[in-house]
Amino acid sequence: MRRILLRRFAQIIPLILGVIVLNFALIQMSPGSFLDVMTAEQQVSDPAMIERMRVLYGMDKPVVVQLLKYIWSVMTLDFGYSYRQNETVLAVIGQALPATVILMLASIAIALLIGVLAGVIAAVKVNTIWDNLISVGAVFFFAAPTFWLGIMLMIVFSVRLGWLPVGGMRDIGVDHGVFGDALDVMRHLALPALSLGLFYAAMYTRVMRASMLEVFRHDFVRTARAKGLSGAQVVLRHVFRNALLPVVTLLGLQLGTVLGGSVVIETVFSWPGIGSLMLDSVMSRNYPVVLGVLVLSSLIVAVANALVDIAYFRLDPRIRAR
CATH class of the missing domain: 1.10.3720.10 (MetI-like)
Incomplete structure (x- = not known):
């Protein structure tokens, strides 16, 4: 029983990794980003300001780099920051x-x-x-x-x-x-x-x-x-x-x-x-x-x-x- 349960819990790690990779890919393929919504709500039209926000939230990095950074953050129990609530996720x-x-x-x-x-x-x-x-x-x-x-x-x-x-x-x-x-x-x-x-x-x-x-x-x-x-x-x-x-x-x-x-x-x-x-x-x-x-x-x-x-x-x- 202990061996079976340990095997079940060990399967959680690849499952979580698969969920992260799949959903991250789907989000990247979806149209629009939270910068579009944020700039529209706050009526930000300055390109320099938008670029600074892109750098601040790490969206200037390649997609693979963003994915690897997010996986590492999840492993350290850091799920990111919610700009809408101004709190951690x-x-x-x-x-x-x-x-x-x-x-x-x-x-x-x-x-x-x-x-x-x-x-x-x-x-x-x-x-x-x-x-x-x-x-x-x-x-x-x-x-x-x-x-x-x-x-x-x-x-x-x-x-x-x-x-x-x-x-x-x-x-x-x-x-x-x-x-x-x-x-x-x-x-x-x-x-x-x-x-x-x-x-x-x-x-x-x-x-x-x-x-x-x-x-x-x-x-x-x-x-x-x-x-x-x-x-x-x-x-x-x-x-x-x-x-x-x-x-x-x-x-x-x-x-x-x-x-x-x-x-x-x-x-x-x-x-x-x-x-x-x-x-x-x-x-x-x-x-x-x-x-x-x-x-x-x-x-x-x-x-x-x-x-x-x-x-x-x-x-x-x-x-x-x-």
């Missing part, structure tokens, strides 16, 4: 990261809770009305765009009923105290987390249902039933644990996509996280921040895959025996 990402982490954890918790529970019910009640209703709901939420679902939830629960706030992360200029502020964040979190979580819950439902139906056909399940175990004991002690393996794999693969999907949801609900920061950085050609977010996303995916391997060792003893 790490500081800018650090300010937006907690909001995105809260949204990710909440949406993943909703997706796992609803998806796994619905998948178990659909598999146990296969070919019944419960199975049909769950399957239809899973197809609907999988096909519905997350931004449309978020807008519909906003119209129902915020505009029509007035139960939840329309957007933002907390009430501006209001101090509710520590406990009150936590409840305020949870109220603002409910709709974006539900919008993002229902999409992934639909996938977990289908995967969990199919996995449990496959495990039900195995010989050890028939043996457990022949021993006189109740239906609940068979499902919880023998079927459920083995059926979780594909769900764990899917969870590890989708941690990165949750971060990408939060761009849309954070824009719809004005959630001040990495997604909103990424959108603003792309629009303003703030490429150091864009590269920093992409490196962070790839690092999250790599670490998540290593954690999936650890979960596999815990869930399936046969893997430890190999």
